Amino acid sequence: MKTSPYGKIPGALAAGAGVLLLLPLAGIDAFFLDVLTLGFLVAVYAGSWDIVGGLAGQVSLGHALFFGAATYACALLTSLAGWPFPLAAGAALLLSTAAGAAVGTLSAPLKGPFVALLTLVLGEAAHEFFLGQMFFSPRGGYSWGGEGGIPVLLRGQPLSPWAAYYSALAFLVLSTWLMLRIARSEEGLFWTALSGSELSARASGVDIQKHKRRAFMVGAALAGAAGVGFAACVGRATADDFSLELSFQAATFAAVGGRGTIVGPVLSALVLHSLLQGTGIPPAGRVLLYALALLVTLRFFPGGVAGTLRERARSRRMVLPGKGEGR
Amino acid sequence: MPPLAQVLVDGVFTGASYALMAAGLALILGVVKVINLSHGAFFTLGAYVAYVLDSKGVGHPVAAVFMAAGIAFTFGVFLGKSFINPVRSHPFSVAVGSLGFAILSEQAAQMLWGPHPLSIDMGLPWATLHGVTLRRWGVISFLLSLGLIGGLSLFLSRPWGLPLKLIAEDEEIAGSVGMDVEKIRYLTFGAASAVAAIAGALLAPAAAITPTMGRVPLILSLIVVIASGMEKVWNIFFLAIGLGVLSNVSAYLLAPGGSYLLLLGIVVLLLVARPSGLSVAAPGRDY
Numbered sequence: 001m002k003t004s005p006y007g008k009i010p011g012a013l014a015a016g017a018g019v020l021l022l023l024p025l026a027g028i029d030a031f032f033l034d035v036l037t038l039g040f041l042v043a044v045y046a047g048s049w050d051i052v053g054g055l056a057g058q059v060s061l062g063h064a065l066f067f068g069a070a071t072y073a074c075a076l077l078t079s080l081a082g083w084p085f086p087l088a089a090g091a092a093l094l095l096s097t098a099a100g101a102a103v104g105t106l107s108a109p110l111k112g113p114f115v116a117l118l119t120l121v122l123g124e125a126a127h128e129f130f131l132g133q134m135f136f137s138p139r140g141g142y143s144w145g146g147e148g149g150i151p152v153l154l155r156g157q158p159l160s161p162w163a164a165y166y167s168a169l170a171f172l173v174l175s176t177w178l179m180l181r182i183a184r185s186e187e188g189l190f191w192t193a194l195s196g197s198e199l200s201a202r203a204s205g206v207d208i209q210k211h212k213r214r215a216f217m218v219g220a221a222l223a224g225a226a227g228v229g230f231a232a233c234v235g236r237a238t239a240d241d242f243s244l245e246l247s248f249q250a251a252t253f254a255a256v257g258g259r260g261t262i263v264g265p266v267l268s269a270l271v272l273h274s275l276l277q278g279t280g281i282p283p284a285g286r287v288l289l290y291a292l293a294l295l296v297t298l299r300f301f302p303g304g305v306a307g308t309l310r311e312r313a314r315s316r317r318m319v320l321p322g323k324g325e326g327r
Numbered sequence: 328m329p330p331l332a333q334v335l336v337d338g339v340f341t342g343a344s345y346a347l348m349a350a351g352l353a354l355i356l357g358v359v360k361v362i363n364l365s366h367g368a369f370f371t372l373g374a375y376v377a378y379v380l381d382s383k384g385v386g387h388p389v390a391a392v393f394m395a396a397g398i399a400f401t402f403g404v405f406l407g408k409s410f411i412n413p414v415r416s417h418p419f420s421v422a423v424g425s426l427g428f429a430i431l432s433e434q435a436a437q438m439l440w441g442p443h444p445l446s447i448d449m450g451l452p453w454a455t456l457h458g459v460t461l462r463r464w465g466v467i468s469f470l471l472s473l474g475l476i477g478g479l480s481l482f483l484s485r486p487w488g489l490p491l492k493l494i495a496e497d498e499e500i501a502g503s504v505g506m507d508v509e510k511i512r513y514l515t516f517g518a519a520s521a522v523a524a525i526a527g528a529l530l531a532p533a534a535a536i537t538p539t540m541g542r543v544p545l546i547l548s549l550i551v552v553i554a555s556g557m558e559k560v561w562n563i564f565f566l567a568i569g570l571g572v573l574s575n576v577s578a579y580l581l582a583p584g585g586s587y588l589l590l591l592g593i594v595v596l597l598l599v600a601r602p603s604g605l606s607v608a609a610p611g612r613d614y
Contacts, residue, residue, distance in 0.1 A: 059419050061426060106599055113362045116422040117549065118598045120364070124542070125591040132584045248430055251423045259419070284434045291431035295410065298424045302414040 013263070017173065024165055032278060033161050039273040040168040041229045042249075044175045046269030047262055048222030049250035054260035055183055056215035057195025058107065059116040062123025063250045065103065066096040066220035068242035070227030072130065075150035075237035080135060085154050089228045093221060100220020104213035111198070120244070127242035149238035152231045164233055171229060172266070175222060179262045182218060191215050195260065245287050252294040258306035332459050334579045335572055340465045341533055342571020343472040346564040347526040348544045349551035350479055351519030353563055356552055357495040358515040361411060361421045365428040366548060367541025369399045369520040371436060373527025374536045378440075381447045381531075388467045388529060395528040396521040403520025407513035429541070436538040444535035468529035473564075475522065480560040491515065546590045547574065553597050 024033060049063045070092040077088035103122060107115045134145040144150040159167070182188050190211045193201040202208055231237055240246070257268030272293070276286045301308040348370055355363045373395035380391050406428060414420035454461045482488045490511055493501040502508050526544065534540060547570050555562040570590070578586040 053419075057419075059422055061422065106595070110598060112418040113422055114598055116418075117362060118595065120426070121546065121591050121594045121598075124546075125588055125595070128584055128587050128591065132582060244426075245430065248423075248426060252427070255419075255423060284437050288431055288434040288438070291427045291434065294427040295424055295431070298414055298420040298427070299410055302417045302420045 020169055024162055030161055033165050035274055035277045037161070037165045037168045037233060038230070039270050039277070040172040041226045041233065042253075042273045043172055043266045043270040044229070045223055045226040046250055046253035046257070046265040047176060047179050048219045048226065050254045050260065050262050050265040051179060051182070051191075051222065052215050052219035053251060054254050054265065055188060055195065055262070056191035056212060056219075057260075058212055058215060059112075059251070060103075060119040060216075060219070060247070061116045061244075061251065062103070062119035062121070062126075062247050063219070063223055064242050064244070064246035065119075065123045065126050066099055066223035067227040067230070067246065068126060068130070068237075068239075069099045070096045070224035071152075071231040071237035071241045072150070074228055074231035075144075075152045076135065078153040078155075079144070079151050080137065085152075085232070089232075092228050092231075093224050096224025096227065097217050097221040099224075100217040101213060103220070104216030107216070108209035108212045120247070123242060123247050124244060127239060127244065130242055131239040146239050149236040152235050152237060154232065154235070159232070168229060168233070171225075172270075175225065176262065176266050179222065183262055187211070187214060192260075249287075249290055252290045255294055256297050256305070261306050264306060330459075331576070331579070334575050336459050336461070337465070337533065338572030338575035339568055340469050340571075341530055341575065342568035343469045343476075343564070344526040344529045345544055345547050345571050346476055346551075346567035347472050347529075348523045349548035349555075349563050349567045350476060350560060351522040351526075352545075352548040353552045353555065354479075354491070354515055354519045358491050359407065359411060359415065359512045360495075361415060361425070362549075363411070363516075363519075364422065364425040364545065365406065365432070366520070366523050367543075367545030368429040368432040369403065369523035369541075370527035370530075370544050371432065371538065371541035372399055372402070373524030373529075374531040374534065374540060375436060375440060375527075376524070377528040377531035378445050378447055378536050386448075388464055388471070391528040391531070392471065392525050395524040399524030400517045400521040404513055404517035406520070407516025411516060412509055412513055429545075433538045433541075440536075440538070442538060444537045446535060447532040462532075464529075464532045471529060472526070475525070476560055476564050483560065543574070543587055543590065546587070546594060547571075550590065550593050550597060553594070553601070 020036070023036070045063075045067060048066075049060065052058050052060050052063070073092035073095045074085070074088050077083040077091055078085055081088075083091070103119060106122075107118050110118055131146055134143050135150060136143055183191075190201070190206055193204070193206055194208055194211055194215075198208055227241065230241075253269040253272065254265040256272065257264030257266070259265070272290070276289060281289070297305065348366065352363060352366050355361065355366070373391075376395040376398060377388075377391035380386070380394060385391075410424060410428070411421065414424060483492065490501065490506050493504075494506070494508055494511060498508055501511075523544075527541070530544075547567070550570060551563055551566045555566055574586040574590060577589045581589075
C-alpha cells in the first residue's frame with residue numbers, strides 16, 4: 001500500500017529485528033533472555049487477540065480460554081496420557097481451534113457489548129472449573145491441577161535458552177507475517193467490514209455469522225500456538241493460564257498498541273511485557289500498571305490509538321479543522 | 328453442616344443485598360446506557376470498608392454503610408465523569424475500560440490488604456426459630472436493602488424520578504427540555520456505585536472478604552439485569568432473592584465453587600437464548 005500511514009515502520013521494524021537477533025550474541029544474561037523469549041510468545045498472543053477483537057471487531061474478554069486450552073492439552077496429553085510432545089502440540093492446536101469455533105458460533109448472533117460479556121463469562125467459567133479440577137497421575141499418585149499446575153513432559157534434551165530464544169523469535173516473525181497476510185486477504189477484508197458496520201456488511205451480502213466464526217477460529221488457533229510455545233518454555237500448565245487477568249492483558253496490549261493493526265499490539269505486548277517483567281515488579285503491581293496504562297490510553301484515544309490518530313491527521317488536512325465526520 | 332432451612336434463610340438475606348447491587352447496575356444500564364463491569368469493584372470496596380471499620384472497633388452496620396456509600400459515591404462520580412461519560416459511545420472502551428478499573432481495584436485491594444480471605448465476626452445469634460438462627464447483622468441488612476429498594480421504586484414512580492426515566496427513554500428529548508444529561512449520568516453512576524458498596528458492606532460479615540469477591544455479585548447482577556429491566560425494581564428484588572437462594576443452595580449441595588459456575592452458566596444460557604439481549608444496552612442500534 002503506497003498511502004499506508006505506517007510508511008516509516010518497516011524500516012524501524014527491520015532495525016528492531018536486527019537488535020533482537022543480536023542480543024543473545026551481545027551477552028545479555030539468562031534472565032533477560034528468558035524474559036524476551038516469553039515476551040515473543042506473549043506478543044503472538046496479543047496479535048491473535050487483535051485478529052478477533054481488532055480486525056473483526058468482536059471484543060473478546062475471554063481470550064485466555066484458547067491459550068489455557070492449549071497449555072492444558074499439552075500438559076495433560078504428555079503427562080497423563082504419555083503422548084510425545086509434538087503430537088500433543090498438534091492436538092492442542094486442534095483443541096484451541098475447536099474452542100474458537102464453539103465460542104464463535106455462540107457469540108455470532110450477539111452484538112457489541114454482549115460478545116464481550118459472553119466471552120468474559122466463558123473464560124471465567126473455564127478458569128473456575130480448572131481451578132478446582134484435580135488430575136491424578138497414573139504413576140506416583142501425584143495430584144495435579146489448580147494453581148499448582150500440571151507438568152509438561154518434553155522428553156529428551158530440554159531446549160537450551162539460546163535455541164528457545166531463536167525459535168520463539170522465529171515463531172513471532174512467522175506468525176506476525178501470517179497474521180498480516182490474513183489481514184490483507186479477502187477474509188481479512190470481510191472482517192474489516194464486520195468491524196465497521198455489521199448492517200452494511202450484511203446488506204452487501206456478507207454472511208456475517210460465518211466470518212465471525214472464522215475470525216474466532218483463526219484467533220484461537222494462534223492463541224493456542226502461543227500457548228503450546230508457552231507450555232514448552234515454562235514446562236507447566238496452571239489454572240492461571242485461563243485467568244481473567246490474562247484475557248484482560250490481551251485487550252490491554254491491543255488497546256495500547258492500536259486495535260486492528262496487528263503490528264501495534266504485537267509490539268506493545270513485547271515492549272510492555274519485557275519492561276515490566278524485566279524490572280522485577282511483583283505480579284500484582286504489573287497487572288495494576290497494565291490497567292492504568294489501559295485506562296489512560298482509552299480515555300485519550302477512545303476510538304483506538306491508530307483510529308484516533310488517523311482521524312486527527314485527517315481533520316488537520318481538512319479546510320475546517322475539528323469539523324470531521326463526528327465519529 | 329447447617330440444615331437446608333438455614334441455607335434458605337441466609338440465601339434470602341444475601342439475595343436482598345444482591346438486589347441492591349443489581350438495581351444499581353440496572354440504573355447504570357438504563358440511564359448511562361453502558362454495561363458496567365466495574366460494578367463488582369464497588370461491592371468489594373464496601374466489604375473492605377466494613378472490615379476496616381470493624382477491626383477498628385466500629386462494628387455497627389449503619390456506620391459501615393454510610394462510610395462505604397460516601398467513599399464509593401466519590402469514586403463513582405470520578406469514574407463516571409472522567410472516564411465513562413467521555414468514552415460512552417465506544418463499546419470497546421467501555422467494556423475493556425470498566426473491566427480494567429475492576430482489575431485495577433482488585434490489585435490495589437490485594438496490595439493493601441493481601442490476597443488472603445478476611446472475615447468479620449458475625450456477632451451472637453439474635454433469635455432462633457426452629458433451629459434457624461437469625462443474626463443481627465443479617466436482619467439489619469435485609470431491612471436496609473428492603474428499605475432502599477422500596478425507596479428507589481418510589482423515587483422512580485414520582486416526578487423526581489422523571490429525569491432518569493426520560494434519559495433512559497430518549498436522551499435527546501431530555502437534553503432539549505433543558506436537563507443536564509451528562510451531569511445526571513455521572514451522578515447516577517456515583518449513586519449506583521454507592522448502592523453497590525452498601526451491598527458489599529452489608530454482606531461483608533456473611534462472606535469471605537477477598538480482592539476478587541466482587542465477581543460473583545457482578546455476574547449475579549448481570550443475570551438479573553439481562554432478565555429484567557431498569558424500571559421494574561420489584562422484579563429485580565425478587566429475581567435477586569431467587570438467585571441468592573439458588574446460589575446458596577447450590578454452594579451447599581455442590582462444591583463452593585459450584586454456585587459461581589452455575590451463575591456463569593445461566594449468563595451463557597440467557598445470552599444464547601436471547602441474542603438480541605436488551606434493547607437499551609445497544610447504543611448503536613443495528614438491526
